[in-house]
Amino acid sequence: MPDSATSTFRSGLLFGLTAYGLWGAMPLYLRTVKAASAWELLAHRILWSMLLLLLCVTLLRRWRDVGHNLRHRKVLALLALSTVCIGCNWFLFIYGVAHQQIVQTSLGYFITPLVNLLFGMLMFGERLRSMQWLAVALAVVGVLVMAVMGGQWPVLALGLAGSFGMYGMLRKAAPVDGLVGMTIETMLLGPAAAGLLFYLGLQGELLFGQQGPRMDALLAFSGVMTTVPLLCFVAAARRLPLSVLGFLQYLSPSVQFLQAVFLFGEPFSSMQLASFSFIWTGLVIFSIDLIRQHRAPVVMEFD
Numbered sequence: 001m002p003d004s005a006t007s008t009f010r011s012g013l014l015f016g017l018t019a020y021g022l023w024g025a026m027p028l029y030l031r032t033v034k035a036a037s038a039w040e041l042l043a044h045r046i047l048w049s050m051l052l053l054l055l056c057v058t059l060l061r062r063w064r065d066v067g068h069n070l071r072h073r074k075v076l077a078l079l080a081l082s083t084v085c086i087g088c089n090w091f092l093f094i095y096g097v098a099h100q101q102i103v104q105t106s107l108g109y110f111i112t113p114l115v116n117l118l119f120g121m122l123m124f125g126e127r128l129r130s131m132q133w134l135a136v137a138l139a140v141v142g143v144l145v146m147a148v149m150g151g152q153w154p155v156l157a158l159g160l161a162g163s164f165g166m167y168g169m170l171r172k173a174a175p176v177d178g179l180v181g182m183t184i185e186t187m188l189l190g191p192a193a194a195g196l197l198f199y200l201g202l203q204g205e206l207l208f209g210q211q212g213p214r215m216d217a218l219l220a221f222s223g224v225m226t227t228v229p230l231l232c233f234v235a236a237a238r239r240l241p242l243s244v245l246g247f248l249q250y251l252s253p254s255v256q257f258l259q260a261v262f263l264f265g266e267p268f269s270s271m272q273l274a275s276f277s278f279i280w281t282g283l284v285i286f287s288i289d290l291i292r293q294h295r296a297p298v299v300m301e302f303d
Contacts, residue, residue: 012239016248019232022225024255027105027264029225030097033218036207038094040200041222044208045090046193048223050186056231057183065180076184078174083185085167090226092159101156102260103268108160109253110279113286114139115165123169131289135282142278149271178234182227247287 033041057066069075096105114136120126128136147153171181200206208219237245260266 008239012236013244015232016236016240016245017251019229019236020248020251021255022229022232024252024259026093026225026252027097027102027256027259029221030094031264033207033215033222034098035211035215036219037200037205038091038098039196040205040207041094041098041219042087042091043193043196043200044219045094045222045226046087046186046189047197048220049226050183050190050193050223052223052227053179053183053186056179056227060179062180062183065177066183069176069180069184075174075176078170079176079181079184080188082167082170082174082181083188085163085170086185087189089160089163089167092156092163096156096160100264100266102256102264103266103272104154104156105160106253106257106260107154107276107279108157109164109256110250110276110283111139111143111157112161112164113249114282115161116168117286119165119169129289131285135286135289138278138282138285142275142282145278146271146275149274154275178230182230250283250287 030041036044057063069079092108093105096102117126117128117132117136121128143154143158174181176184197206197208208216236248240248261268
C-alpha cells in the first residue's frame with residue numbers, strides 16, 4: 001500500500017474508532033445525567049447538537065448547501081421523515097439507558113445491519129446473496145428465541161433497529177451529505193425541543209439551571225456526544241473500505257453490552273445468551289460475506 005494510501009487508511013481508522021468508541025460510551029455519559037428525565041435529555045441533545053452543527057456549517061461555509069436543500073421540496077420531505085426516525089431512535093436509546101435496559105439497546109444496534117439488508121431489498125430492490133439470507137434468518141431466530149423463551153418481544157431493541165434502519169433508508173434516498181442533512185434535521189427538531197424544555201420548566205421538572213454549572217455543562221455536552229461521532233463517522237466513511245467500516249460498526253454495541261453486564265450489573269440470562277448467539281453468528285456470516293465482496297483494497301469516496 002503506497003504511503004499516501006497508508007496514511008489515509010490510518011486516519012480513517014482513527015476517525016472510525018473515535019466515532020464508534022464515543023457511541024459505545026454513550027451509556028456512561030447518560031448515567032452522569034440520569035437525574036434528568038428522558039424527555040429533557042432528548043431536548044438537550046437536539047438543541048446543543050443543532051448549535052454545534054450550525055457552527056460547523058458557518059465555519060465550513062456550507063450555508064448555501066443548507067439553503068438549497070431547504071428549498072428542495074423532495075429533499076425536505078425526506079429529511080422531515082428522517083428527522084422523526086432519528087428523534088425516535090434517540091429517545092428510545094435514552095429511555096433504555098435510564099431504565100437499565102442497555103443489553104436490549106446493544107441488541108438493537110447488533111441487528112441494525114441486518115435490518116438494513118431487509119430495507120435495502122424491500123425499498124431499493126437490492127438482491128440478497130445466500131450468505132446474507134442466512135445471516136438475516138439467524139437474526140430472526142434470535143429474536144424469536146427471546147420472544148418465545150423470554151415471554152415477550154424485545155420491543156426496545158426492535159424499535160431501535162427499525163428506527164435507525166428507516167433513518168438510513170431515508171437518508172440514502174435523500175441526495176444530501178451528512179453534515180448538511182443532520183443540520184437540517186436538528187433545525188427541524190429544534191423548535192419542538194425548545195418548546196419541550198419550556199413546558200418542563202413550567203411544570204417544575206427541568207433539571208437545567210437547578211443543580212449548578214457542572215450539571216448544566218454535562219447536559220450541554222450532549223451536543224458534543226452527538227455531533228463529534230457523526231462528523232468522525234463521515235470522515236471515516238470517506239477513507240476506509242466498506243469491509244473495514246462494516247467491522248467497526250460492531251464496536252459500539254459490543255462496548256455497550258460489556259458495560260451493561262460487567263459495569264452496570266444488568267442480568268444476562270441463558271435465554272438471552274441463546275438469542276444473542278444466533279444474532280452474533282448471523283453477524284459473523286454477514287461480515288465474512290462483506291469481506292469476500294469487498295476484498296479489493298478500495299478507498300471509498302463520497303461526493
